[in-house]
Each structure stands twice: as C-alpha cells, then as structure tokens.
Amino acid sequence: xxxxxxxxxxxxxxxxxxxxxxxxxxxxxxxxxxxxxxxxxxxxxxxxxxxxxxxxxxxxxxxxxxxxxxxxxxxxxxxxxxxxxxxxxxxxxxxxxxxxxxxxxxxxxxxxxxxxxxxxxxxxxxxxxxxxxxxxxxxxxxxxxxxxxxxxxxxxxxxxxxxxxxxxxxxxxxxxxxxxxxxxxx
Numbered sequence: 182x183x184x185x186x187x188x189x190x191x192x193x194x195x196x197x198x199x200x201x202x203x204x205x206x207x208x209x210x211x212x213x214x215x216x217x218x219x220x221x222x223x224x225x226x227x228x229x230x231x232x233x234x235x236x237x238x239x240x241x242x243x244x245x246x247x248x249x250x251x252x253x254x255x256x257x258x259x260x261x262x263x264x265x266x267x268x269x270x271x272x273x274x275x276x277x278x279x280x281x282x283x284x285x286x287x288x289x290x291x292x293x294x295x296x297x298x299x300x301x302x303x304x305x306x307x308x309x310x311x312x313x314x315x316x317x318x319x320x321x322x323x324x325x326x327x328x329x330x331x332x333x334x335x336x337x338x339x340x341x342x343x344x345x346x347x348x349x350x351x352x353x354x355x356x357x358x359x360x361x362x363x364x365x366x367x
Contacts, residue, residue, distance in 0.1 A: 198283075198284050198287045198288070198291070199284075200276075201276055201280040201281060201283065201284030202281075202284040202285065202287075202288050203274065203276075203284075211350075213343065213346045213347060213349060213350055214343060216346060217339055217342040217343040217346055218339060220342050221335060221338050221339040221342055224338065224342075227338055228331070228334040228335045228337065228338035229331065229334070231303065231334045231337070231338075233300070233334070233337050233338040233341045234300050234303055234304050234337065236341060237296055237297060237299075237300035237337070237340075237341050238297075238300060240341070240345070241293050241296055241297045241300070241341070241344060242297070244293055244344065244345070244348075245290065245293045245294070245297070248286070248289050248290050248293060248351070249290060251286070251351065252286045252287075252289075252290065255286070255355065256283075263358070264279055267279035267282065267358070268280075278357070278358075281354075282354045282355075282357070282358065285350055285351060285354040286351055286354065288347065288350075289344075289347040289348070289350065289351045292340065292343055292344050292347055293344045293347075295340060296337070296340035296341055296343075296344045299333075299336065299337045299340055300337060300341075303333055303334065303337050308329075
C-alpha cells in the first residue's frame with residue numbers, strides 16, 4: 182500500500198510540474214523545441230547511425246550535475262521576500278512566477294533524465310531480442326525493426342539536443358527573476 186501511495190504522490194508532482202510548465206503546448210510550440218526538431222532533422226547522420234547514444238552518456242551526466250547544482254543554488258539564495266514577490270506575480274495562464282521558474286528548472290532536469298534513460302534503453306538489447314524472437318515468421322520484420330530503430334534514434338537525438346538547448350530556457354528564467362518588481366514597492 183505504501184508503494185501505491187508513493188506512485189500517486191509521484192504522478193501528482195509530475196502533473197503539477199507539467200501544468201506549471203504549460204503542458205504539451207508549451208513544449209511543442211516553444212522555439213527551443215522547434216529549433217531542436219530542426220537541428221535533429223538536419224543532423225540526420227547522428228541518428229541514422231546512432232552516434233547520439235555515446236554523446237548522451239558523455240554529456241548528460243555532467244549537464245545533469247550542473248543543472249541540479251544551479252537549481253539548488255538558485256532556490257537556496259532566493260530570499261523570502263523575493264519568493265513572496267514571485268508568488269504574487271502571475272503569468273497570462275494564472276501560474277505564479279515562482280511556480281513557473283521552478284517548473285522551468287525542473288523541466289530542464291526532467292528532460293535530461295528522460296534523455297539518459299532513453300539512451301540506456303536504446304543501447305540495450307531487450308527490444309532487439311523481442312523483435313528477433315517474436316516476429317521471426319513475419320515477412321517484414323527487418324523493415325519494421327529498421328523503422329522502429331530510426332524512430333527511436335530520432336527521438337533520442339532530439340532529446341539530447343533539446344536537453345542541451347534547455348540551458349537557454351533556464352538562463353532566461355533566471356534573467357526574468359531580475360526583472361520582477363516587488364508588488365509591495367509599486
């Protein structure tokens with residue numbers, strides 16, 4: 182029962198973050214995601230021959246450490262007065278700026294973790310073995326597997342580029358903090 186409760190709490194936290202971030206519309210319509218999509222398409226050799234897997238293993242752990250450190254430092258040096266001011270000011274969707282900035286940094290970290298997990302799963306052989314043994318009698322098994330592999334590789338490379346470019350989104354969030362005016366001063 183305790184495990185079930187932990188899963189519920191986990192999903193509630195993920196839903197809260199995703200709502201604070203703006204949901205799928207905020208992800209798919211963001212210039213950073215669109216640029217990541219374009220860059221992934223243009224760098225097709227990196228996902229046709231999955232070079233992104235090794236790059237993910239090389240880049241993401243360091244980037245993740247940097248992200249967690251930045252996130253921790255940002256919220257540890259933030260004064261109570263600034264937090265109160267950020268809670269008071271709301272964006273056009275009705276989400277306060279503190280929640281939005283928190284969601285932005287969490288999104289940065291979340292995408293990096295998903296990218297690293299995608300690389301671990303892509304690099305493994307479970308799906309290859311499953312297709313090899315389960316669909317051996319099917320005429321187009323190798324073609325379907327190639328399409329699935331290319332799709333998975335494209336998504337992995339997209340996650341890697343998006344993870345990297347989210348540094349800019351996190352920097353913009355910090356920059357916006359500097360422009361917040363305390364409502365008590367106005």
